[in-house]
Amino acid sequence: MSLLPQIAFLAVFAVAGFLLSKRIGHLRRSIMLGKSVERNDQPSERWKTMLLVAFGQQKMFKRLIPAFLHLLIYVGFLVINLEVLEFVIDGVFGTHRIFAPLLGDFYTVAMNIFEFLAFAVLFSCVAFLIRRNVMKVERFTKPEMKGWPALDANLILVIEIILMFAILTMNATDQILAARGDEHYIQLGSLFFSSMLMPLFEGMSNGTLVFIERFAWWFHIVGILAFAVYVTYSKHLHIFLAFPNTWYSNLKPKGEIQNMPEVTNEVNMMLGIQTDAAANPPAEIGRFGAKDVNDLSWINIMNAFSCTECGRCTAECPANITGKKLSPRKIMMDTRDRAEEVAKSIASGGPGLEDGKSLLGDYITKEEINACTSCNACVEACPVNIDPLAIILQMRRYVSMEESAAPAQWNSMFQNMETSFSPWKFAPSDRFNWAEKIKQEEIK
Amino acid sequence: MSNTYKVPTMAEMAANGQSPEVLFWVGCAGSFDDRYKAVTEAFVKILNKVGVSFAVLGTEEACTGDPARRAGNEFLFQMQAVSNIQVLNGYEIKKIVTACPHCFNTIKNEYPALGGNYEVIHHSTFLQQLINEGKVVLKGGGEFKGKKITYHDSCYLGRANNIYEAPREVLQALDAELVEMKRCKTKGLCCGAGGAQMFKEPENGKKDINIERAEEALATGADTIAVACPFCMTMMSDGVKNKNREHDVKVMDLAELIAKSEGL
Numbered sequence: 001m002s003l004l005p006q007i008a009f010l011a012v013f014a015v016a017g018f019l020l021s022k023r024i025g026h027l028r029r030s031i032m033l034g035k036s037v038e039r040n041d042q043p044s045e046r047w048k049t050m051l052l053v054a055f056g057q058q059k060m061f062k063r064l065i066p067a068f069l070h071l072l073i074y075v076g077f078l079v080i081n082l083e084v085l086e087f088v089i090d091g092v093f094g095t096h097r098i099f100a101p102l103l104g105d106f107y108t109v110a111m112n113i114f115e116f117l118a119f120a121v122l123f124s125c126v127a128f129l130i131r132r133n134v135m136k137v138e139r140f141t142k143p144e145m146k147g148w149p150a151l152d153a154n155l156i157l158v159i160e161i162i163l164m165f166a167i168l169t170m171n172a173t174d175q176i177l178a179a180r181g182d183e184h185y186i187q188l189g190s191l192f193f194s195s196m197l198m199p200l201f202e203g204m205s206n207g208t209l210v211f212i213e214r215f216a217w218w219f220h221i222v223g224i225l226a227f228a229v230y231v232t233y234s235k236h237l238h239i240f241l242a243f244p245n246t247w248y249s250n251l252k253p254k255g256e257i258q259n260m261p262e263v264t265n266e267v268n269m270m271l272g273i274q275t276d277a278a279a280n281p282p283a284e285i286g287r288f289g290a291k292d293v294n295d296l297s298w299i300n301i302m303n304a305f306s307c308t309e310c311g312r313c314t315a316e317c318p319a320n321i322t323g324k325k326l327s328p329r330k331i332m333m334d335t336r337d338r339a340e341e342v343a344k345s346i347a348s349g350g351p352g353l354e355d356g357k358s359l360l361g362d363y364i365t366k367e368e369i370n371a372c373t374s375c376n377a378c379v380e381a382c383p384v385n386i387d388p389l390a391i392i393l394q395m396r397r398y399v400s401m402e403e404s405a406a407p408a409q410w411n412s413m414f415q416n417m418e419t420s421f422s423p424w425k426f427a428p429s430d431r432f433n434w435a436e437k438i439k440q441e442e443i444k
Numbered sequence: 445m446s447n448t449y450k451v452p453t454m455a456e457m458a459a460n461g462q463s464p465e466v467l468f469w470v471g472c473a474g475s476f477d478d479r480y481k482a483v484t485e486a487f488v489k490i491l492n493k494v495g496v497s498f499a500v501l502g503t504e505e506a507c508t509g510d511p512a513r514r515a516g517n518e519f520l521f522q523m524q525a526v527s528n529i530q531v532l533n534g535y536e537i538k539k540i541v542t543a544c545p546h547c548f549n550t551i552k553n554e555y556p557a558l559g560g561n562y563e564v565i566h567h568s569t570f571l572q573q574l575i576n577e578g579k580v581v582l583k584g585g586g587e588f589k590g591k592k593i594t595y596h597d598s599c600y601l602g603r604a605n606n607i608y609e610a611p612r613e614v615l616q617a618l619d620a621e622l623v624e625m626k627r628c629k630t631k632g633l634c635c636g637a638g639g640a641q642m643f644k645e646p647e648n649g650k651k652d653i654n655i656e657r658a659e660e661a662l663a664t665g666a667d668t669i670a671v672a673c674p675f676c677m678t679m680m681s682d683g684v685k686n687k688n689r690e691h692d693v694k695v696m697d698l699a700e701l702i703a704k705s706e707g708l
Contacts (some may be wrong), residue, residue, distance in 0.1 A: 078679070253553050254604050254605075255553055255605055256553035256554055259557040264526075264557075266519070267522040268526065271527065273526065276471070295573055318633055319647070321633075321650035322652065322653050323651060324646070324647045324648070324649040326492050327649070341482075367647055370644075373599070374514050375599035375639070376604055377633070379603070380630050397516040397517075397518055401519065409644035411513045414515070414517050417512055418523075421524070422506070423512075426465070430476075431476070431502065432453070432477055434485070435487070439448055443448065
């Protein structure tokens with residue numbers, strides 16, 4: 001027997017591994033453009049969040065129909081990858097269905113489960129294609145979805161459909177050959193879903209069938225490897241990043257905005273308060289707030305790479321619902337695009353962050369960040385706990401403190417607060433006037 | 445001397461060597477906004493009636509800084525916060541109640557990082573506790589019996605701090621029929637005023653957020669839209685007015701509803 005297929009198989013694996021490691025390096029460098037922050041507290045709560053939200057898909061179930069379809073694809077992805085293990089062993093050792101003799105009847109049961117899931121994935125992907133392209137569900141047709149994002153989404157679904165067809169085709173042809181007594185093929189019990197495809201192939205010669213079976217086998221394994229590389233260019237990265245992303249969730253109350261200790265030192269000094277920190281001011285105070293991706297934290301950027309552009313955030317955003325430009329999904333997409341642009345530029349010896357562009361201004365406009373009501377609807381809606389609000393607020397800090405370019409009415413509000421300790425222009429001495437009337441009133 | 449409502453200040457109490465059980469943080473809207481002053485009065489009446497030992501800061505109170513922080517002005521926020529914390533710590537305040545979810549969120553969640561650690565409760569939770577403890581007893585069949593009330597979730601109570609049930613339990617005690625809007629609780633739609641939007645015109649769009657929300661509230665057929673936040677109060681009232689329904693639909697705070705049904 002020729003060793004050629006085995007060598008080809010290993011070569012394919014090596015190429016995929018090489019490409020993947022390069023891409024993972026790029027993704028890692030893109031994410032690490034962000035500032036380092038520690039978020040390792042409450043590990044047991046973090047594991048629990050990851051198990052419930054990422055592994056258990058908890059937040060997907062706010063919308064039942066997509067949740068169910070997505071669950072089928074997710075379980076299919078997890079379980080069918082077990083079959084890939086057999087593919088790999090067969091590929092390396094030149095065997096065929098190595099687990100079949102070992103597992104006996106259970107192998108047929110397992111194959112039927114895989115086939116059921118392959119069919120379920122197929123069904124869900126078709127349903128999702130219809131939702132996107134025929135029903136045109138609103139959140140999939142927003143302006144930020146034009147072009148590559150829409151193509152990316154459709155490509156993923158089509159690739160998955162083709163890969164599942166490959167599995168079913170392979171099993172159908174494999175079992176026809178086994179029934180015809182080809183000694184290389186192993187007769188299994190009845191396989192429910194692929195047997196429905198058998199009539200398509202019954203009339204073919206053994207040679208043609210072997211070719212189709214081998215083609216489907218190779219197509220599936222090479223397809224999976226190619227898809228893994230593709231995912232690193234795609235919004236589909238959530239299949240991996242959902243796990244670390246949920247582990248690093250913000251566990252504090254959503255209403256709490258992160259403190260800026262570098263400001264506290266100055267405020268204490270201005271108010272004449274002695275503190276330990278004031279005696280030892282930090283060596284260098286960087287930029288206040290965020291203008292570009294390197295001003296954000298690495299968790300903010302990981303959030304962006306975890307986003308699969310489902311748009312549940314945008315669908316719940318009160319600003320977006322009422323026709324404002326703000327779309328929390330676009331904030332995440334822009335952050336990812338800018339991080340990739342900068343990382344790519346640095347890797348090729350380019351100017352990186354100094355390319356004359358910045359996240360705020362060239363990607364995200366002030367009109368967008370000014371429209372946010374900080375209501376946390378986007379944060380609540382995200383199935384993988386992405387926090388667009390954190391990025392918006394850091395940009396507002398940059399605009400307000402570095403550029404002094406907050407909207408004019410906000411600047412008036414700031415002035416009122418500075419002079420009369422209220423956002424409205426009232427004399428501080430009148431603050432307690434409300435009580436005059438009630439103090440005269442008899443208790444009933 | 446006649447028996448009138450008392451509103452003691454911390455300064456008076458401290459001068460007499462007393463300390464109250466709880467500080468009522470009135471907030472800027474509660475002090476200055478004509479509509480929300482009525483909520484402050486209603487809450488003070490309930491506190492007097494129940495006999496809760498409380499005090500206010502009076503003119504020593506200043507804005508928590510919430511809108512400044514959310515508009516990006518961290519310096520101004522911290523100036524406000526640190527000054528307030530000095531006052532609060534000076535009086536050794538342990539427990540604070542407020543009728544403003546923004547003040548509540550800021551003092552509870554954001555003051556600790558600046559050295560202000562207090563037990564902070566929103567008045568919806570406080571009222572719920574008074575009802576549960578039997579200190580506020582609402583006679584069934586009162587003014588609100590059989591009337592439809594819908595509750596508009598404040599983002600800074602709900603999603604920001606996971607307070608969804610306390611306000612609803614207060615409303616249920618009124619013996620009214622609580623009807624929910626389509627978007628409620630975790631999916632509640634913002635009134636449009638959070639994140640310092642209260643203090644500027646909205647960005648260009650096809651609709652104002654408070655109109656969208658008022659339409660949703662009116663669609664429930666409720667006679668009363670209950671709110672628990674001064675900004676929601678303004679936004680929902682404006683929305684109802686915009687729809688020319690202010691004559692038959694009232695926007696009221698939880699404290700006002702309780703005070704009213706108690707005849708205060």
